[in-house]
Amino acid sequence: MKQASRSAGVGVERACTEVFRSAQMTVPIAKLSFWGVRGSTPTVDPATWRYGGNTPCLELIAPDGTQIILDCGTGLRTLGSRWAAPNSGKTLETHILVTHYHWDHIQGIPFFSPLYVENNEFQFYSFRSKFLGRDSLKQVFEAQMAVPYFPVDMSAMSAKRKFKELDGGDSFKIGENKITAHWLNHPQGCLGFRIETPAGIVAYATDNEPGDAKLDESLRKLAAGADILINDAQFTPEQLVTTRKGWGHSSWLEGVKVARHAGTKTLVLFHHDPDSTDRMVDLILRQAREEFDSVFAASEGMVVTLGAPGDRVQAHMPGTRTALRREAQFHAKVCGVTEAGKDFEEETVVRDISLQGALISLKHLPRLQSELQVTMEAPGGDGVQTMKLRGYVVRIDSGEEKGCSSVGVVFTD
Numbered sequence: 001m002k003q004a005s006r007s008a009g010v011g012v013e014r015a016c017t018e019v020f021r022s023a024q025m026t027v028p029i030a031k032l033s034f035w036g037v038r039g040s041t042p043t044v045d046p047a048t049w050r051y052g053g054n055t056p057c058l059e060l061i062a063p064d065g066t067q068i069i070l071d072c073g074t075g076l077r078t079l080g081s082r083w084a085a086p087n088s089g090k091t092l093e094t095h096i097l098v099t100h101y102h103w104d105h106i107q108g109i110p111f112f113s114p115l116y117v118e119n120n121e122f123q124f125y126s127f128r129s130k131f132l133g134r135d136s137l138k139q140v141f142e143a144q145m146a147v148p149y150f151p152v153d154m155s156a157m158s159a160k161r162k163f164k165e166l167d168g169g170d171s172f173k174i175g176e177n178k179i180t181a182h183w184l185n186h187p188q189g190c191l192g193f194r195i196e197t198p199a200g201i202v203a204y205a206t207d208n209e210p211g212d213a214k215l216d217e218s219l220r221k222l223a224a225g226a227d228i229l230i231n232d233a234q235f236t237p238e239q240l241v242t243t244r245k246g247w248g249h250s251s252w253l254e255g256v257k258v259a260r261h262a263g264t265k266t267l268v269l270f271h272h273d274p275d276s277t278d279r280m281v282d283l284i285l286r287q288a289r290e291e292f293d294s295v296f297a298a299s300e301g302m303v304v305t306l307g308a309p310g311d312r313v314q315a316h317m318p319g320t321r322t323a324l325r326r327e328a329q330f331h332a333k334v335c336g337v338t339e340a341g342k343d344f345e346e347e348t349v350v351r352d353i354s355l356q357g358a359l360i361s362l363k364h365l366p367r368l369q370s371e372l373q374v375t376m377e378a379p380g381g382d383g384v385q386t387m388k389l390r391g392y393v394v395r396i397d398s399g400e401e402k403g404c405s406s407v408g409v410v411f412t413d
């Protein structure tokens with residue numbers, strides 16, 4: 001299997017990398033990328049596309065070039081397809097920290113193409129499960145690739161793999177970065193990881209539920225003074241005390257409490273419920289932002305920079321609408337909230353627009369899954385503007401208007 005190049009990334013991502021590289025020359029910068037943010041099971045529901053449907057996988061590039069991957073959910077496959085070996089002169093090894101063995105945290109392993117490349121080296125870390133005993137993670141690998149669950153066995157994985165067992169409280173160094181493992185409250189056990197880099201401290205606390213005094217304290221220690229806390233926010237505060245109590249997960253409100261108590265600068269809401277649509281995650285984020293100053297909802301493709309000038313961590317979102325962009329000159333009124341939390345209203349011009357689809361009234365009845373050429377007209381700054389788009393028919397509702405059908409299209413290139 002050939003190594004793919006990470007340069008296949010979208011423009012915005014590349015721009016961020018360049019900013020990252022130039023800043024790296026002066027101050028230590030760490031880059032944290034979110035490849036999978038969904039909890040429990042991947043989603044392909046279009047209502048979840050903005051935050052993303054892949055299960056947990058994060059990648060941290062420390063200032064010394066050390067590459068650390070956190071969890072091996074289905075997001076690991078995407079990371080593998082953009083793969084570039086770590087660029088540190090000292091080692092080519094990639095370090096992979098696995099929090100626990102639930103499916104959503106291991107499912108990407110068989111689909112991670114760099115594992116099938118002979119020259120790659122991986123050091124895995126996880127805990128000894130009381131259900132599996134010695135070499136738990138290795139056993140998990142073998143079990144998930146055993147016949148008849150997967151077409152090739154472990155012998156096809158030609159990359160060098162080493163496994164290290166960790167316990168809660170263990171602390172060790174990778175390059176100039178210090179890693180500490182902390183137990184979290186989750187069925188069958190889960191480790192949280194605190195990574196101290198010269199650019200800042202990342203605390204990764206996926207799957208955990210509040211309510212166990214000792215483990216709640218363990219979480220606060222994990223997050224103490226961190227620049228960024230990535231915390232389980234799968235459920236709403238209401239669900240957490242009623243229907244989802246004991247399921248091993250947390251809420252945005254619990255994350256805010258921990259962040260406040262532990263003096264964390266930025267909170268990232270993580271492990272979104274597979275039943276949470278983008279609008280539901282939007283609401284969760286809005287509520288959290290009312291209670292805590294610096295909060296993001298983890299989003300697939302999001303890149304967070306630590307150590308860049310300024311107090312806060314900086315987050316960049318991936319470019320998502322490069323394919324369907326059309327130039328326009330539409331007058332528009334824009335209302336919103338400033339970074340400082342003030343409402344604003346402004347008259348402006350929309351300069352380009354990307355559309356996903358439209359609902360069109362037609363006297364003719366087009367065939368489902370056929371193509372329509374759609375030319376739209378809109379009043380612009382200097383006369384009428386036209387916009388030409390190709391629509392793919394996804395729905396036809398007849399009879400709503402007399403002699404007309406409502407035709408739903410999504411726009412394609």
Ligand SMILES: [Zn+2]
Nearest residue numbers: 039040104207
């Ligand atoms: Zn999980």
Ligand SMILES: [Zn+2]
Nearest residue numbers: 100102186207
């Ligand atoms: Zn879990």
